Amino acid sequence: MRRLIAALLLCGASTVHAGAQKYEPMSASVRAALHKAVSDSRPAVSSFKTPLEAADWLGEMSRRLEKRIPNREYRIDLLRSAHYEATRAGLDPQLVLGLMQVESGFRKYAVSSAGARGYMQVMPFWVKVIGLPDDSLFDLRTNLRYGCTILRHYLDIEKGDLFRALGRYNGSLGKAEYPNMVRAAWQNQWGYDKPASLAKAER
Numbered sequence: 001m002r003r004l005i006a007a008l009l010l011c012g013a014s015t016v017h018a019g020a021q022k023y024e025p026m027s028a029s030v031r032a033a034l035h036k037a038v039s040d041s042r043p044a045v046s047s048f049k050t051p052l053e054a055a056d057w058l059g060e061m062s063r064r065l066e067k068r069i070p071n072r073e074y075r076i077d078l079l080r081s082a083h084y085e086a087t088r089a090g091l092d093p094q095l096v097l098g099l100m101q102v103e104s105g106f107r108k109y110a111v112s113s114a115g116a117r118g119y120m121q122v123m124p125f126w127v128k129v130i131g132l133p134d135d136s137l138f139d140l141r142t143n144l145r146y147g148c149t150i151l152r153h154y155l156d157i158e159k160g161d162l163f164r165a166l167g168r169y170n171g172s173l174g175k176a177e178y179p180n181m182v183r184a185a186w187q188n189q190w191g192y193d194k195p196a197s198l199a200k201a202e203r
Contacts, residue, residue, distance in 0.1 A: 020114035020171040021123045021150060030153075034130040037089075037149045044141075047087040056195060057083065061097065064189065068106045078106075078119075081141050089148035091155075095162075096120075096148060098186030099169070102178070109138055114171070120147025 026034075048054035061079050062072070069075040082100070086093040103121040104110035116123050117137040126146055127135045137143050154165040166182050167173035 020112065020116050020121075021126070021169060022171050023123075023125050023129070026129075031130060034149060034153060037152075038131050038135075038145050044081075044084050047084040053194070057093075057192065060192060061190070065097075065106065078140060081144050085141070085144040085148040089152040091148055091151060092186075094190040094192050095182070095186045096144075096151075097190040098182050098184075099147075099151070099166075101185045101189065102181050103170075108140065118143035118147075120144060122146045122150065126150065 046054060048057065058076055058079055062075055065075055065079065066072075069078065082096050083093040086096040100106055100119050103116075104119050106119065108119060109117075110119070110121065111117055112121055114123070119140070120143055122137050122143060124137065127133070127137065130149075131146070135142050135146075137146065151165060151169055154168040155162065158164040158168070162183075163176075163179045164173060166179040167175060170178040172178045
């Protein structure tokens with residue numbers, strides 16, 4: 001299994017393992033909460049604690065993402081958006097980057113055989129269930145907002161069990177391949193330890 005995961009991660013840009021979230025009936029209160037989460041129109045603010053943290057994280061992640069997204073301005077915008085939406089949803093930003101790598105290979109217009117769309121491969125039914133009619137899942141921020149909100153929802157359902165939450169996200173609940181691939185991408189390609197000098201400066 002480890003060799004398979006390593007080989008698939010090396011193929012990264014061309015190997016996409018998008019599945020399909022499955023519609024599950026939910027209470028009106030849960031639907032309302034999810035709708036509120038994806039419809040929040042407040043202007044985005046920095047999700048970084050300090051400008052130094054932003055510069056270090058964005059610089060490091062930008063270097064790793066450069067081969068996949070050569071345009072620096074767009075690459076930084078994607079990374080800022082991913083960090084903001086992940087933090088807003090209570091998720092590790094590096095986990096979200098790992099999920100994006102496995103789900104779409106960082107392809108904005110990726111569409112799976114099941115119809116999942118965009119960077120985080122969100123199924124269109126979510127727009128009808130919790131969104132607004134004009135929401136486009138190919139829009140960068142919209143896709144990340146939905147994807148992070150959905151993963152947070154699954155984590156809540158599974159009481160923090162990431163393995164099961166990732167299985168739900170991919171439509172492969174109970175199977176190990178997808179959660180293992182996301183974990184491997186997260187830890188091996190997007191792991192981030194704040195430099196000691198930066199941590200000291202923030203005290």
